[in-house]
Amino acid sequence: MTDAATVERRRKSQDWRPRSRVVLHSRFLAMTLLAKLSSIFLLGTVYVAYVFIGGAVFWKLEGDMVQQVLADIKEERNAFLNELPCLTAEKLEEVAAWVLAASRRGLSLKTNSTSDGFWKFTSSSVFAATVVTTIGYGNMSPVTVYGQIFCVFFALIGIPLNMVVLNKVGQYMLAFERNICNFIVRRMNHKKIVRVFIHTMSFIMLFILYFVAPVMVVKEFEGWTYTESVYYCFITLSTIGFGDFVADDNPDRMYPQWYAGIVCAWIFFGLAWLALLINHSIELVEEFNAYLKQRRKNASQSLQEEKLPDKQAEVTQNGTTQESHVSETHAEAVQN
Structure with a gap:
């Protein structure tokens, strides 16, 4: 049972x-x-x-x-x-609507002559760059049926291509910077200090090249203030693209032929620099996390090593106490 x-x-x-x-x-x-x-x-x-x-x-x-x-x-x-x-008020509204429509097409009505509008080759190239980079200022857009259809297919192919190219360019820029840094570090002492100094100087130089210099250029050619120029450069490189400030867009100003090409090149390499900055920031964060984990691991190991002698001493003391207790018990048994 x-x-x-x-x-x-x-x-x-x-x-x-x-x-x-x-x-x-x-x-x-x-x-x-x-x-x-x-x-x-x-x-x-x-x-x-x-x-x-x-x-x-x-x-x-x-x-x-x-x-x-x-x-x-x-x-x-x-x-x-x-x-x-x-x-009359009605006629004034009609004139205002007409002036607004002309302004949206890049035409200036301040003089008897007008400019050739937005759709020049240079401004069209800038528009194509804003499409594939998803900046989308909104100051100009295709109005014809064929133009709108082409814009859709152009963006479907151009946006992924732009992301791939910018990522590759950013990786190459980061690899170039890392190779230069390793080359210099191998020939000098205080490697960590030198590495931090090189990364800092690289960031400062690229910041001047892709942000400070464009601010000065657009201020000169657009007639904006420093605040407006900084605002435009940040809104462009962050791909927010409100469209309230746009380079090579004022029909009342005469721009050199190379200006639009400089703007396109700045947008492309500036976004590549931004991708480099993001990749580098991610790498720094990962290295910092690895450093913190290693530091915590070393601290725990050192703490265990400090506790180990105390445990050994306690074990030894307990063993000694037990041996003495056994000896005392044996002696009492012999006496009895």
Whole structure:
């Protein structure tokens, strides 16, 4: 009877072990999923809050200005109609719509002569560059059916091609910088300091070449302020492309023939530099994480090494105490 009960208990325990493993595995998966959902929810909350905070700041900064501009426009409109009583409000709106349509096509109406509009070869090349780089200023766009269809297929092929080329160019630039850095480091002492110095100088030089110099160039040829030039360069290289400031776009200014080509080359290599900067930042973050992991590992190892002599001493002391206790017990037994 006892043997049968023992066998039955063993069978139930063996049946219970797989079930317990399944339950534990299910709980582990549920906890992992819950942790991932919590992190996603937290990240989404931070993202939405960041967007709403930005919207509130822009609303306070720009909203009052818009109301003031609208009031000034209404005042100037009424003053203009009072000076020209023969011009009605309806005719003024028609003239304004006509001027706006002409301006959107790159035509200037300040003189008797007009420019040739946006669709020159140079400006068309800049437009093609903004399409494949997804900048999309919005200041010019195709209006013909064939132009719109070609733009769709041109972007379908050009955008992936642009991403591949920019990534490759950024990797080659990073490899070139790394080779120069390794070449110099091998011939000097204090390798870490030299490596940090070379990376810093490389960043400063490329920043001057692809950001500071373009700011000075567009300020000179576009007649913008320093703030507007910095704003335009950042909006362009970040591919935000609002279109409120666009190079080679003012029909009232005469640009040299090489200016549009310089702008296209700057957009391409500037985006490649940005890709280089992103790749280099990712590499630095990975190296920093590896350094922190190695540092924590070394700290834990040193802590264990410090605790080991104490444990050995405790074990030795316990062994000595036990031996003395055995000796005392043996001596008492002999006396008895």
